[in-house]
Amino acid sequence: QSVLTQPPSASGTPGQRVTISCSGSSSNIGSNSVKWYHQVAGAAPKLLIYSDSQRPSGVPDRFSGSKSGTSASLAISGLQSEDESDYYCEAWDDSLNGSVFGTGTKVTVL
């Protein structure tokens, strides 16, 4: 059972803005950087956000990350059909002395 909680699903129409939350604790999000990945079924995950809010080169600026206290969020603006996939947050947990992924959120483009 993951220590990072995400909503199981989120949806929007093309062009809309969708936000995904990731709730943790002081031992993980509260004291370590958050990463976000997306994964299309059966394919390798892809890094979207690192260090809470930084985008790797090649990731569109439609994707943005933020963090406040023990929670983090990923926002997707200008939603596109190709954004339909599963999204995961990740953070190191000092209590577990290991990393943890969030429970995952399936984004559907209506």
Place this chain on the structure above:
Amino acid sequence: QLQLQESGSGLVKPSQTLSLTCDVSGASISSGGFSWSWVRLPPGKGLEWVGYIYPSGRTYYSPSLRSRILMSVDRSKNQLSLRLTSVTAADTALYFCARVNQVMGRALDVWGQGTTVTVSS
């Protein structure tokens, strides 16, 4: 360009040992600023962090797997290895290796395509 390729035992019997390797090409496994990770995706479930290994050999393992897991690096082959003993059906998953970028806050920035492991008699 860095590429990772997983391979290994696709079908493992319960109680036996799962063995996987990850071939790293396009960069040295000992490159500064990077370590390596295994992540798995059980069918119908979410991503699960398995562990990290630094080029020095230092390891961090998932608490739930710590008693059964061994990760190692072979610098001569530029390869990672994962061994998981006493497997059960719960270990059935798509297993990925990935590069851990220390500068990016230990983000997993390059991934292999994954290899499927099924535990069944």
